[in-house]
Amino acid sequence: MTNAVLRYSALIMNLKAVMLENIRIILVETSHTGNMGSTARAMKTMGLTNLYLVNPLVQPDSHAIALSAGASDVIGNAKIVNTLDEALAGCELVIGTSARSRTLSWPMVEPRECGERCVETASHSSVAIIFGRERVGLTNEELQKCHYHLYIPTNPEYGSLNLAMAVQLVSYEIRMAHLVAQKQLEEITSPEHEEVEYPPVEDMERFYQHLEQVLKESGFIRKAHPGQIMNKLRRLYTRARPETQELNILRGILTSMEKWNKK
Numbered sequence: 001m002t003n004a005v006l007r008y009s010a011l012i013m014n015l016k017a018v019m020l021e022n023i024r025i026i027l028v029e030t031s032h033t034g035n036m037g038s039t040a041r042a043m044k045t046m047g048l049t050n051l052y053l054v055n056p057l058v059q060p061d062s063h064a065i066a067l068s069a070g071a072s073d074v075i076g077n078a079k080i081v082n083t084l085d086e087a088l089a090g091c092e093l094v095i096g097t098s099a100r101s102r103t104l105s106w107p108m109v110e111p112r113e114c115g116e117r118c119v120e121t122a123s124h125s126s127v128a129i130i131f132g133r134e135r136v137g138l139t140n141e142e143l144q145k146c147h148y149h150l151y152i153p154t155n156p157e158y159g160s161l162n163l164a165m166a167v168q169l170v171s172y173e174i175r176m177a178h179l180v181a182q183k184q185l186e187e188i189t190s191p192e193h194e195e196v197e198y199p200p201v202e203d204m205e206r207f208y209q210h211l212e213q214v215l216k217e218s219g220f221i222r223k224a225h226p227g228q229i230m231n232k233l234r235r236l237y238t239r240a241r242p243e244t245q246e247l248n249i250l251r252g253i254l255t256s257m258e259k260w261n262k263k
Contacts, residue, residue, distance in 0.1 A: 019119060019122045019123055019178055019181065019182075020047050020048055020049070020050075020122070020178065021049070021050060022050075022121075022122035022123075022125065022126045022127055023048055023050060023118055023122050023126075023127045023128075023129070023174060024050045024051075024052050024087065024091070024126065024127065024128045024129070025039065025043055025048060025050065025051050025052070025129055025131070025167060025171070026052040026053075026054060026084070026087045026088075026128055026129065026130045026131065027039060027051070027052070027053055027054065027056070027131050027163070028054045028055070028084060028130060028131065028132050028133060028138060028142065029054065029055050029056065029057055029132075029133050030053060030056045030057065030058070030133070030134070030163070031056075031057040031058060031133065031134055031135075032058070032134060033058050033059075033060055033061050033063045033064040034063055034064065034067045035134060035162070035163045035164060036053065036056070036060050036064040036067075036068075036075060036078070037060075037063065037064035037065060037066065037067030037068040037069075037071075037075060038067050038068075038162075038163070038164030038167075039051070039131075039163060039164050039167045040064070040068040040071040040072075040074035040075045040078075041067065041068050041069045041070070041071045041164070042164050042165075042167045042168035042171055043071065043074055043167065043171055044068075044070070044071035044073075044074050045071075045168075045171070046168075046171035046172055046174060046175040047175060047178070048171055048174065049073070049074050049077070051074050051075070051077070051078040051079070052078065052079045052080075052081060052087040052128075053078050053079070053080045053081070054081055054082075054083065054084050054086075054087050055081075055082055055083070056080065059080075060075050060078065084130070084142055084145065085145075087128065087130075088128050088145065090125075090126050091125070091126045091127060091128040092121055092125035092126060092127065093117060093118065093121040093125070093127045093128070093147055094127075094128045094130065094145060094146045094147050094148075095109065095114055095117070095118070095127075095128070095129050095130070095146055095147065095148045095149070095150050096129075096130040096132075096138050096142065096143045096145070096146035096148075096149055096150065097129070097130065097131050097132065097137070097138070097149075097150045097152075097166060097170075098132075098137060098138060098143055098149045098150065098151060106143065106144075106146070106148070106149045107147070107148045107149070108148065108149050108150075108151050109148045109149070109150055109151070110150070110151060110152070110153060111150065111152060111169055111170055111172075111173040112173050112176075112177075114129070114148070114150050114170060114173060114174075115170070115172075115173030115174040115175075115176060115177035115178075116173075116177045117148070118174050118177070119174060119177040119178050119181050120177075120181070123181070129150070129170060130142065130146065131163060131166060131167060134162075134163055150170065152166060152169060152170075196243055197243060197244040197245075198241065198242075198243055198244060199242070199243075199244045199247045203244075203247060204237070204247070207237075207247055207250060207251060208230065208233075208234060208237075210251060210254050211230075211233065211250075211254060212230050214254045214257055214258060215229070215230075217258070217261060218257070218261065
């Protein structure tokens with residue numbers, strides 16, 4: 001394995017880890033330890049491990065460990081703080097979940113956009129997603145600390161989501177956005193990656209002129225009745241958008257056909 005490939009692999013692994021480690025799931029004044037465990041499980045299945053508990057009404061216990069179903073490390077490493085400000089320290093992006101309409105309107109995001117924004121920001125800074133109390137959610141004061149409010153568009157006739165369900169849904173969207181970003185990063189930073197070069201419009205025009213000339217000489221296009229053939233071929237190649245190397249191949253084919261015709 002070459003040094004370039006090793007450096008590339010290390011870069012990808014580091015950025016993967018940083019993206020997810022920079023995302024904090026924050027639970028405010030949770031009153032059931034089972035919700036802590038279920039939240040930890042929802043997080044870990046999607047690669048998130050950074051859990052904050054703000055002034056929990058109960059401390060994590062064996063019930064939380066049991067419901068974490070193998071995510072006890074997330075519970076064990078959870079940071080317990082007294083205030084929301086402590087949990088938000090250093091975050092560049094803060095998103096708060098809200099199921100209720102508020103008197104003061106606020107920028108809103110749905111889960112998919114939330115995931116995309118979180119991953120984009122997490123590539124270089126910390127992100128926080130806040131989930132409120134089981135019964136009453138977040139206060140207006142807490143929501144005003146957020147850049148966006150997260151709204152989950154559930155069934156208007158029955159929109160009941162428990163805490164862990166909401167965390168799972170949001171974590172899934174973060175995971176999907178992360179996978180897309182990871183794929184794009186691998187393509188861009190790969191040692192084998194080459195920038196695609198496309199021909200300028202004047203080169204395409206010369207190709208069309210050359211193509212039309214060969215098609216007329218071969219009799220495919222009748223000079224007296226050319227019809228719409230060239231217009232349709234232009235549309236075809238515009239849709240295909242050949243790269244510079246591909247255009248050179250096409251020009252080479254036309255030149256070869258001309259030489260063959262003369263023989």
